[in-house]
Amino acid sequence: VESLIHSNYSDREVAVLVSDLSGFTSTTRKYGIVHFASIIVRMRQLVLPIFSKFNALNITTEADNFITIFPDTISAVSAALEMQQILFKYNASLSDERQHFKVRLNGIGVGCGTGVLLDNEGKLHGEPANEAYHIGEDVCEGGIVLLTKQAADEIQAEGSRYAPKSTN
Numbered sequence: 001v002e003s004l005i006h007s008n009y010s011d012r013e014v015a016v017l018v019s020d021l022s023g024f025t026s027t028t029r030k031y032g033i034v035h036f037a038s039i040i041v042r043m044r045q046l047v048l049p050i051f052s053k054f055n056a057l058n059i060t061t062e063a064d065n066f067i068t069i070f071p072d073t074i075s076a077v078s079a080a081l082e083m084q085q086i087l088f089k090y091n092a093s094l095s096d097e098r099q100h101f102k103v104r105l106n107g108i109g110v111g112c113g114t115g116v117l118l119d120n121e122g123k124l125h126g127e128p129a130n131e132a133y134h135i136g137e138d139v140c141e142g143g144i145v146l147l148t149k150q151a152a153d154e155i156q157a158e159g160s161r162y163a164p165k166s167t168n
Contacts, residue, residue, distance in 0.1 A: 007118040015076035018136030021064040022106035107140020
């Protein structure tokens with residue numbers, strides 16, 4: 001089995017970000033597959049530097065999805081929010097006659113925990129990866145960022161570490 005594993009994060013907690021685009025079928029029917037492929041390439045140009053900035057441990061792609069592992073939940077959520085903003089700014093910069101080049105983000109799912117494995121074919125395994133994939137691919141819509149309960153709890157706990165302490 002070890003020969004099938006590319007990266008083993010099973011003994012440490014990591015965060016998994018899964019993003020999905022929308023509009024594949026309608027865009028491809030209207031403008032062709034090469035046009036949609038150009039949108040995927042543009043998204044990658046815009047987003048890959050963000051993943052690097054937040055120390056992504058591994059970045060894989062599947063069609064128009066990013067499947068990315070981060071060292072912690074704060075990094076993954078920060079990357080997701082910055083990704084959302086850069087795509088919003090890019091889309092807003094397009095003229096009316098170039099609107100068909102919009103990167104239509106369906107959503108971003110973030111999960112975290114232990115037990116994540118990356119196989120030699122680029123597929124993630126483990127509950128945190130499965131949850132992030134499910135919410136990023138199946139639940140999200142309208143460009144939102146959704147977190148699993150565990151990821152949300154970690155963000156809340158991290159934020160409470162820096163909250164002002166009551167002096168009562």
